[in-house]
Amino acid sequence: MSSILTNTSAMVALQTMKSINTNLTKVQSEISTGKSVATARDNAAVWSISKVMESDVKGFKGISDSLSLGSSTLTVAREASEKIQGLLSDMKEKIVTAQGENVPREKLQTDINALRDQIAGIVGAAQFSGLNLISGTEDVKFLSSLDRSDAGVTTSDITVARQDMSTKAGVMGSGADGVSLNSNVQFAGATPVPGGTPTTVSKAGNNATVTIAGTFAAGNTADVTINGAQVSYAWQTGDTVDDIAAALSGAINGLGIQGVSAAAGAGGVITITSANAFEDVNVAAAASGGTAQVTALSADPSHVAGASGKIAERAEKIEFSNAANVNEGDGYSLSIDGKAYSYVAGKGETMEDVARGLKIAIDSGKVEGISTRVAFNDTSSKWELKVDFSGVKDDAAVTSRAVTVSGYSGGTASGGMFGLDSLDVTTKESARSALENIESMISRAIDAAAEFGSAQGRIDIQASFVTSLTDALTAGIGTLVDADMEEASARLQALQVQQQLGIQALSIANQQPQNLLALFR
Template identity: 60%
Template sequence: MSSILTNSSAMVALQTLKTINGNMNKVQSEISTGKTVSTARDNAAVWAISKVMESDVKGFKGISDSLALGSSSLSVAREAAEKIEGLLNNMKEKIVSAQSENVPREKLQTDVEALRNQIAGIVSGAQFSALNLVSGTQDVKFLASLDRSDTGVSTSDITVARQDLSAGNGTLGVSTGSPQILAGVAVITGNITAPVDSAGTAVTSITNGANSARMAGAALAAGASATIKINGQTVTFTNDTGAGMTAAATATRMISEINKLGVEGVTAVLNGTTDIDIQSTRAFEQVTVEHVAGLAAPTIPTAGQGTVSGAVATISQRAESYVFGGNAVKDGDGYTLNVGGVAYSYVAGKGETVEDVVRGLKISIDSGNVPGLTTKVGQSATGAWQLHIDNSSDTNRAIAASSGTVNGKASGGLFGLDAIDVTTVEGARAALSNIETMINKAIDAAAEFGSAQGRIDTQTGFVSSLTDAMTAGIGTLVDADMEEASARLQALQVQQQLGIQALSIANQQPQNLLALFR
């Protein structure tokens, strides 16, 4: 049935043409924007996912900036630490030269001070964007990643530990009460034990004399020999007088033979008429005396100056020793030793160990440049760290009660640098051991900075790759396939032309009804 009121063919052709035009508009939008999903109307789920990922990409670009800043800051700090290490080695060269007797010490000290000032300048100037990693102890965090999970978004940081290469003395914190360390009482976290002699009696002063072992002379028959060993070196003589030697004569002859041996720090003297006192002024070494033949077995004449085991006497070192336990050391823990009426302190920094505390106290004492007062760091047979303190001055030096504090400001990593003095033999010798500690601190700092910089550079590369991967993923979700869009556009253009033609034909059909009424 035909109708002049309702043209079904035209309606169908019109709807088809509208659909074609709609698809054509969509394809043209894809071509002009380059995206299949440019608004939430196109595909709400995909659009939402892409926008979240785009937000993360922008965040990672900010992280890249943070990592670049961190890498630059660490580069400056590492260069500073390496330069400081080189200057400390130059200073060591001056200190080694000062070990000789006939050197211009004042000129060497001038060179040392110039190097010291240069190091101080590097420490104060080694900053990037107002961040100085070679001064202070607080950790620094650099933003490293965004972590998205079901519960939301969080961040991850790369933590870099400052490496303090300043020469500051630090500041003692609050007292822990009265943590006396005499007689082995613990002080804060270090478990420091005050010196005791070989008999286990607490030592209250550092003497300036010699420790000794005693051997009684004995009558020696003609042709007989007397033999002892001092630190493994044999001292012997044979009675070639043709007659027996009295105990006094034997003692006198053995004393002569011992002194001719020329063992450093060891001399023999006559005590009474027949006793031989073998005296040691060695500060940091024990001396063994072994009876082999011809004399009486050795003894220790003064309690606490050595031990005897069978035919062997061990003369104790002259220095007195503080023993440090292996407990943890906390940032800000302060340790003070009182020697000769002077308090010598060191405040531990973050991550430092018992060894660092012992070496810090050694530097503190050496920095006082007290004539005759020398120190040495060592370890006991059980591995406990020890600080040996010797006194070669004219008077004894008292050891008073010492104390501990907490929550102080840490001493600088190059603590004691300002006090290096090579104008005296004692100062030059102390400086030689202390400069090694400082060089190791600078080496460790440069290594830490280098390791942290390597980690940041690795993270920078990962963030860059991750950003590229996410950008590519977003493109996969929303970008248009231009080859497909081009082919679809051409097809839709043909369909549009056909649709227009079909609509034109459909619109002509009612006019054909006029012929029926002619």
């Protein structure tokens, strides 16, 4: 049936044209924007996912900037630490030279002071964007990642420990802000002296008693061996044990062993004394016919008479606990005649660091007659700080010094180069101490550079990962929302043809009412 009121063909053609135009508009939008999902209307689910991923990409770009800043900061700190290590090695060369007898000590001290000032300048200048990693003790965090989960988004950090290379002295804690650490330290010996309890260090050496006894006859001998050097006496007619002791004492003194002397007493007794500050002396005795024994040791009341014994070094030993942890702010102090010399531990330090730091503090005080040495006791598995007193040059009446070792938490840490300001080579004794202490400082500089290098490596690895992750996320977003331009081009051409055909179809449909008019002519 034909009607002039309803043109069904035109309606169909018009609907087709609208559909073609809608698809054509969509394809043209894809071509102009390059996206198949440009707005939430295109595909709400895909659009929302892509926008979350795009925000993460922007976040990771910020993280990449943070990591670049961290890497640059660590580069400055590492290079500064390496430079400081080099200057300390130069300083060591001067200190080694100062160990000689006929050397220009004042000139060497001037050179050392110049190197010290250069190190101080590096510590002050080694900052990047206002951040100095070789001054202070607080950890520094660099943003390293975004972590997305059902609970939300959180950030991750790479924590870098500062390596304090300053020369500042620490501040001991007190009862107001800390607790006693006296239980962690004591003077070791036959009768240990607990931390906080006064005692003395004496210039008197330790000794061993060798006793000659029994009946000797022709052909019999008595021998005494000291650190492998043996003296021997053959009995002669009429000799008593006192004669044998006197002869052996004279022979021992004739050996010229550093710090060792012998004196004969009544009853065949030989007292062998060692004034060696940091070395034990081995003593052995033997005899044929009569007897020769090491009957007593002044530093070991429990010694049982026998063929041998050991004269302990003169120095008193401060023993540090191998069970206690060392926390930042833990301070240990040695009072000498009422004046305290202290070291306060920094973050991550050990009892070895405490022992070496306290040694530096004592050496910096330049107390006449006091010398120190740090050693690890293999028997007790503990670190020890040995403190010796050799006397006062112009006052023989001073035979000892009063000392007290103590500890307290809650202090302010000493700088990593603590004691550098007081390195002194103007005397042979101070030059020897300086050589021991410069080794500790070089070790700290090496450790600092290694820590910074390790942290920089972690940051560089993370930066590379973040870059790769950002690229992967960007590619994923493209897969979700980018238009296939080849497909869009083909569809555009097809739709343009369909549009032209649709226009022709609509034109034909619109001519049908005109055809109906012909029936009434």
